[in-house]
Amino acid sequence: MALNKNIPLFKCSVIHTMPGRVRVGCRAFQYLSKLNSKIEKNFTGMRAIKSAKINNITRNILICYDKRLTSQDEILILLREIVSKYSITVYKNERGDIGRRISQVKEVREESTEDILKRVAVNAGTLSYSLITKQNWSLISGTSMFSKFTTIPALISIGLIAPLFKTGIGSFRYSLKPNADTLTIISIISSLLLGKDVSALTIILLSDVAELLTAYTMEKTRDSIKNMIDLNEEYVWKQLEDKTVKRVSIKSIKEKDIVAIHTGEKVCVDGKVLSGVAVVDEASITGEFEPSVKRTGSYVFAGSIVKNGNVTVATEKAGDNTVVSRIIHLVEEAASKKAPIQDYADKFASYLVPFNFAFAALTYFATKSAFKALNMLIIDYSCGIKLSTATAFSAAINTAVRNGVLIKGGNYIESLSKADTLIFDKTGTLTEGRPQIVSIVSADKTIKEEDIIKIAVTAEETSSHPMAKAVMRKSGQLDIRIPKHGDIITYVGRGNETTLEGKIVKVGNKAFMEESNIDTSQLESEEEMLISRGESIIYVSFDGKLIGLIGIQDKMRDNMRKAINNLRHKGIDEIILLTGDLKEQAEIVVDKMGIDSYEAELLPENKVQAVLKVQSQGSKTVMVGDGINDAPALAYANVGVALGGSSTDAALEASDISIQGNDPMMLTSVIELSNKTMNIVRQNFGLVIGINSLGLVLSAAGVLPVFWGAVLHNSSTILVVSNSLRLLFHNMERGI
Numbered sequence: 220m221a222l223n224k225n226i227p228l229f230k231c232s233v234i235h236t237m238p239g240r241v242r243v244g245c246r247a248f249q250y251l252s253k254l255n256s257k258i259e260k261n262f263t264g265m266r267a268i269k270s271a272k273i274n275n276i277t278r279n280i281l282i283c284y285d286k287r288l289t290s291q292d293e294i295l296i297l298l299r300e301i302v303s304k305y306s307i308t309v310y311k312n313e314r315g316d317i318g319r320r321i322s323q324v325k326e327v328r329e330e331s332t333e334d335i336l337k338r339v340a341v342n343a344g345t346l347s348y349s350l351i352t353k354q355n356w357s358l359i360s361g362t363s364m365f366s367k368f369t370t371i372p373a374l375i376s377i378g379l380i381a382p383l384f385k386t387g388i389g390s391f392r393y394s395l396k397p398n399a400d401t402l403t404i405i406s407i408i409s410s411l412l413l414g415k416d417v418s419a420l421t422i423i424l425l426s427d428v429a430e431l432l433t434a435y436t437m438e439k440t441r442d443s444i445k446n447m448i449d450l451n452e453e454y455v456w457k458q459l460e461d462k463t464v465k466r467v468s469i470k471s472i473k474e475k476d477i478v479a480i481h482t483g484e485k486v487c488v489d490g491k492v493l494s495g496v497a498v499v500d501e502a503s504i505t506g507e508f509e510p511s512v513k514r515t516g517s518y519v520f521a522g523s524i525v526k527n528g529n530v531t532v533a534t535e536k537a538g539d540n541t542v543v544s545r546i547i548h549l550v551e552e553a554a555s556k557k558a559p560i561q562d563y564a565d566k567f568a569s570y571l572v573p574f575n576f577a578f579a580a581l582t583y584f585a586t587k588s589a590f591k592a593l594n595m596l597i598i599d600y601s602c603g604i605k606l607s608t609a610t611a612f613s614a615a616i617n618t619a620v621r622n623g624v625l626i627k628g629g630n631y632i633e634s635l636s637k638a639d640t641l642i643f644d645k646t647g648t649l650t651e652g653r654p655q656i657v658s659i660v661s662a663d664k665t666i667k668e669e670d671i672i673k674i675a676v677t678a679e680e681t682s683s684h685p686m687a688k689a690v691m692r693k694s695g696q697l698d699i700r701i702p703k704h705g706d707i708i709t710y711v712g713r714g715n716e717t718t719l720e721g722k723i724v725k726v727g728n729k730a731f732m733e734e735s736n737i738d739t740s741q742l743e744s745e746e747e748m749l750i751s752r753g754e755s756i757i758y759v760s761f762d763g764k765l766i767g768l769i770g771i772q773d774k775m776r777d778n779m780r781k782a783i784n785n786l787r788h789k790g791i792d793e794i795i796l797l798t799g800d801l802k803e804q805a806e807i808v809v810d811k812m813g814i815d816s817y818e819a820e821l822l823p824e825n826k827v828q829a830v831l832k833v834q835s836q837g838s839k840t841v842m843v844g845d846g847i848n849d850a851p852a853l854a855y856a857n858v859g860v861a862l863g864g865s866s867t868d869a870a871l872e873a874s875d876i877s878i879q880g881n882d883p884m885m886l887t888s889v890i891e892l893s894n895k896t897m898n899i900v901r902q903n904f905g906l907v908i909g910i911n912s913l914g915l916v917l918s919a920a921g922v923l924p925v926f927w928g929a930v931l932h933n934s935s936t937i938l939v940v941s942n943s944l945r946l947l948f949h950n951m952e953r954g955i
Contacts, residue, residue, distance in 0.1 A: 227246075227834075227835055227836060227837040228245075228246045228247050228309060228310070228313065228834075228835060229245065229246075229247050229299065229302055229303060229306065229309075229835040230245065230246070230835075230837075231243050231244070231245045231295055231298050231299055231302070232244050232245075233291070233295070234279055236291060238286055239269075239283060239284055239285065239286045240281070240282070240283050240284075241281075241282050241284070241291050241294060242279050242280070242281045242282075243279060243280050243282065243294075243295065243298055244277075244278060244279040245278060245279065245280070245298070245302060246278055247278075247302050247305070247306075247309045248273055248274070248275055248278045248279065248280065248302075249275055249278045249313075250308070250309045250312035250313050251273070251275065251302075251305060251308065251309060251312075252275040254305060254308070255273045255275070258271075258273060258280075258301060258302070258305075259271045259272065259273060261301045262282060262297075262301075266285075266288060267284055267285050267288035267289035268282060268283070268284050268285075268289075268294075269283040269284060269285065270282070270283045271283075280298070282294055282298075303832075303835070306828070306831040306832075306835065310831060310834070310855055331434065331438070332431060332434045332435050332438055335427055335430055335431045335434055336431065338379055338423075338427050339424065339427050339428065339431060341375060341379070342375065342379060342420055342423055342424045342427065343424060345371060345372055345375045345420060346372070346417065346420045346421065346424060348371070349371065349372050349416075349417055349420070350417070367411055367412060367414050367416070368411055370416050372416035372417055372419065372420050373411050373416040373419070375420065376407055376410075376411065376416060376419040376420055376423060377407075377411075379423050379427075380403065380404060380407050380423065383403055383404055384404065403422075403426070405576075406422060407419045407422060407423065409589075410422065413589060421930065421933075422932075422933065425930065425932075425933025425934065425936070425937065426933055426936070428933070428937055432610070432937065432940040432941065432944060453468065453469060454466050454467065454468060454469060455467060455468075455469045455472060455478050455480075455487045455488075456478060456479040456480070456481070457471075457472065457476055457477070457478055457479075458477040458478065458479055458531055464479050469487050469537075469538075470538070472487070472488060472534055472537045472538070473534065473537060474534055474535060474536070474537065475533065475534060476488075476533075476534045476537070477493065477531055477532070477533055477534070478490075478531070478532050478534060479529065479530075479531050479532075480497070480519075480525050480529065480530055480531075480532060481525065481529045482497075482525055482526070482527055482528060482529065483524075483525065483526075484524075484525055485521075485522065485523070485524050485525075486499070486519045486520065486521055486522065486523045486524070486525065486532070487521055487537075488519075488521055488532060488534040488535070488536065488537045489518070489519070489520050489521055489534075489535050489536035489537075490518070490519060490532040490533050490534045490535045490536070491516065491517070491518055491519075491532065491533050491535065492513050492514060492515055492516065492517045492518070492519060492530045492531070492532055493515065493530075493531045493532065493533050494515055494530065494531045495514075495515075495528065495529050495530035495531055496512065496513070496514050496528050496530070497512070497513050497525045497526075497527065497528030497529060497530045498511070498512055498513075498525070498526045498527040498528055499511055499512075499513050499519060499523050499524065499525055499526065500523060500524045500526050501520060501523040513528075513530060519532055521536075578915065578919075579592045580592070582918075582919050586919075604903075604904065604907050604908075606936060606939060606940050606943075607900060607903030607904060607906075607907055607939040607940075607942075607943065608629070608900055608903070610939075610940050610943035610944070611896055611899050611900050611903065611943040611946060612628075612629030612632060612896065612900075613629075614896075614943050614944055614945075614946035614947050615629075615632055615892055615893070615895075615896040615946045615949075616629070616632075617946075617947060618892065618946055618947060618949050618951065619889065619892060619951070622885070622888070622951045622952075623878065623879040623880050623885075624876065624877070624878050624879070624885060624888075624889055624951075625876065625877040625879070626875075626876050626889075627875050627876070628875075631858050631875040631876055632892075632893045632896050632897070633893070633897060634839065634857045634858045634875075635841065635858050635876070635889065635890060635893040636890070636893040636894050636896070636897040637839045637857075638790075638791065638839045638840065638841045638857060638858060638890075639790065639791060639792045639793065639838055639839050640791070640792065640793045640794075640795065640833055640838040640839065640840045640841070641786060641791045641793070641794045641795070641840075641841050641843065642794075642795045642796075642797055642829075642830060642833070642840055642841065642842045642843065642852070642856065643794065643795070643796050643797070643814070643843050643844075644796075644797060644798060644826075644842075644843065644844040644845060644849045644852075645796060645797075645798035645800055645804075645805065645808055646773060646798065646799075646800065646845075647844075647845035647863070648776075648843055648844055648845055648849075648862055649775060649776060649779055649796070649808060649812060650773035650774060650775055650776065650808075651773060651774050651775075651776055651881075653685075653773065653774070654685045654686055654688070654689045654755070654771045654772065654773045655689050655692065655693075655771065655772065655773075655774060656672075656689050656690065656692075656693045656769055656770065656771055657754060657770050657771065657772045658749055658752075658754060658768070658769070658770030659671055659672070659767065659768070659769055659770070660742060660745045660749070660767055660768040660769075660770070661766070661767045662741055662742055662764075662765050662766050662767055662768075663766065666766050666767060668767075669697055669699060670766075671759055671766060671767035671769065672690065672693055672694050672697060672699060672769075673694070673699050673702065674719065674724055674726075674759060674761050674766065675690050675724075675726050675757065675759045675769060676690055676691060676694040676699065676701050677701060677702055677704040677707075677717050677719050677724055678704075678707060678714070678715040678716060678717045678724050678725070678726040679691060679715060679726060680701055680704075680707065681707050682707075682709070682715060686755060686757060686771050687715075689771050690726075690757065690769065702719060702720075704717045704718060704719045704724070705717050705718035705719075710727065710731060713727050713728060713730060713731035713734070714726050714727015714728060714731040714757075714758075715727060719761070722761060722762040723760075723761075723762065723763065724759075724760070724761055725737065725758075725759075725760045726757060726758070726759050726760075727757070727758060728756070728757075728758065729746075729756070729758060731758070732758045732760060732765065735760070735763075736763075737758075737760045737763060737764065737765055738764075738765065739758060739765050741765065742765065742767075742768055745768060746768060749768065749770040750803065752770070752772075752807075753772060753804065753807030753808070753811070754770035754771060754772045755770070755771045755772065755804070756768050756769070756770060756771075757769040757771060775808075775811065775812070776881065776883050777882075777883075778882060778883050778884050779812065779883045780811070780812055780813065781884065782883035782884050782886055782887055783812055783813060783814070784813070785884070785887040786886065786887055786890065789887055789890045789891065789894070790890075790894075791841075791890075793815050793816075793838070794813075794814050794815050795814065795815060795816050795817065795818075795829075795833070796808060796809055796812075796814045796816070796817035796818070797817070797818050797821055797826045797829050797830075797852065798817065798818075798819050798820075798821065799819075799820060799821050799822065800819060800820070801819060801820060802819040802820065804819070805817045805818075805819035823849070823850070823851050823852070824851060826849065826851065826852040827851045827852050827855050829852075830842060830852050830855050830856050831855060834855075834856075834857070839857050840856045840857050840858070841856060841857065841858045841859075841860060842855075842856030842858070842859050842860065843860045843861075843862055843886065844859070844860075844861065844862070844874075845861065845862065845863065853874050853875075858875050858876060859874040859875045859876070860874055860875070860876045860877075860878065860886065860889075861874035861876070861877045861878065862878050862881070862883065862885075862886070863878065863879075863880065863881040876889060885951070888951040888952065889951075891951070892946075892949060892951060895946065895949060896946060899942060899943055899945065899946065902942060903939040903942055903943065906935060906938055906939050906942070907935055907936075907939055910931065910932075910934075910935035910938070911931075911932060911935055913931075914931045914932060914935075
C-alpha cells in the first residue's frame, strides 16, 4: 500500500494489527527521515503509547500501545494529526525528490536550424548526385569491406553522424546502456557494411528533417518571447558625477549607476526614479494596457517604453538580473523542466533500445538474413517517442508566450491538464484590487454627497489604506479641493481624526464611532443595506455627529463569473476561495461567483495549510493569485498561476504560470491549451508505436526492404513532429 504513488501522501492505512500493536503505512514517512525522533517523541510522550518506530524505507510506523487506555482508531486519528503538522516539509521534500529522479537520458539535440539545413543540403546534394549518376566509385578499388566505407555517400554519411559518436558510444561506455544515438550509429554502419550507402544517407536525411522541424519549433518559442519583451537596445545614456550624460554600452551599466531615459526610448534597467516625470508603457511586463505615470520614487522595469517625458533612474538591476531578462531566461529554460509524461517517454524510449538489438539478433538467427536483421535496427521507437513530447510542449509554450502567458515548463502543462480543484485568492484576483466608492448615504437631506467626501478627505489625506485612497480618488473625480485642516491623528485599526474649522472630524469604522460616543442608529437600516450588498463602510462624523456613510467595494474582474462557469466545463470539479478578508465579505463573493467553499481571515501561511489540506485528499490543485501575498500558496499548489500581477518579481518567483493580462478568460484558454497538448502527445505515442510496430512485423516477414523500412520509420517521426506543430497555430482566444 505505502509504495503506491497514486495514494495521497497523508493517507494512513493499517498494514498489520494485533492486540496492543499496529503497523500503519503512510507515504509521507518517506520524506520525514530527519524528523523521525521528533515524531516518535510525540507518541512516546503519551501514557497510552509504549513505543513508536518509523521505517522510512517501507514508509510505515510500528506503534505498541496499552489497549486498556486507547484504541486503534484513536491512534490513527492521532497519527494523522501529528503527520499533518509536517505537511509543508513533506511536500517540499517530495518535489525535490521528483526533480532528482528526472531521467538523465540524452535530450533532443539543440542544433540551430541553420546548422541542420546545412546538413540537409549536403545530404540531399550527395543523395541526388548518387541517384542521378548512379555512380558509386570508391577511394579503394575492389570489393573489400573497407571499400564499402570509402564511397562518396558512405564518407558523407560517416561525416554527418560523427557528432553522434560522443553521445552514442559515450553512453554505452559509461552506463553500459545504449541510447537512440547508439542505435543510429549501428544502423548506419550496418547499412554501409551491407553496401547500402544510399539507404544510410536516406536514414540520416529523414532523421534530420525531423530534427529540423523540432529545432524550428524551439527557435520560434525563443523568438516569440524575445519579440514580446526584448530590449533591442545596445546603448544607454549614463549620468556622470558632473551631471552630464554620456552614451555608453548597456553591458557596462552596473548597480547604482544613474541612467537618463528620454521620450521614445526603452527602459534598459530595473530601478527607482530619482527625478523627472514620464508616461511609461509597461504592457510587456505587467500586462497593463494603460500607461502609468512615473515620478520620483516610482519604480520602472527594463523592457517598458517611455511614451512621453524624461526621467533619471538609479539602477538596481541590470543585465541578466532585470525582470525582462529573467522572463526570457525562464521561457528559454522551460524545456529543462520536463513533464512526467515527457520523462516517462524518455525512459520508455531508452528501455526499448536494447530490444531493437534483441529483435535484430533473433531475426538473424531465425532467417539468416542480414538485411532483415538490419531493419530491426533501422526501425526504432525511441526517436519518435522523444520528439513526440518535446516538440509538443515546446510548441505549446510558444503559443502561450505569443498570447502573453509565460509557462515555466512542460511539467506544468501536464499538471494543469490533470487539475480538478481551482483555488482563488480574492483581492486582486477575483476582484480588481482597486476599491472604489459605490454608495454615499447622507444622514441629513441638507448634507450633499460632495460635502461628505469633502469632510472625509481631510482626515484621509495622509493615509495609505486602500479605502482611504478610494476616498481620495473620489475627491479628485469630483474636483474637490482639500480644505485646510489640522494635524491628522491615526488610530490603528479604527480610523483617523482631524479638525476642520475648529470642529473635530472623525472618519473610520463603526467601532471608532462607538468609542467616540457618536450615535449611528439613525442610519442603521442603510448600514444593513450596504453590508448586504457586500460594501465596506466608512463612517464620517463632524462635530460629534454622524453625517454620512461611504460604501466602498472592490469591483469584480470583468468576465470572472463567465470564466468560472467555463472552468467547470473544462473538468474543474471544485472551486475554493481563500482570502484574508472578513467572513462576511467572503460570503458575498462566494454567492456572486458561484464558488463551492471558502476560508476567510487567513494569513499567507494559513493559505499554504489550506492548499496542502486539499492536496492531502488526493486533489490536483491550481492556485490563482496575484503573486505577492499569495506567493507561499502559489509555490505549494500543483500549479501556481499569477493572474495579471501587480508585482512582476513576486509573480515570476512564486508562480508556475504567469498570465500577463487581466482577462480571467485566459485561465480557461490555458487549460484548453494544456488539454489539447496532452491529447496530441497521446496521439503521437499511438502513431509512433503503431507505425513502427507494423514496420517491424513486415520487416521480419521479409515484406519490407531495408530502404522502405528506413522511410517508414523516419516518416513516422516526421509525422508526430508535424502533428505537434499544429499547436503553433492554436487560437487561444477561440480555443481551436
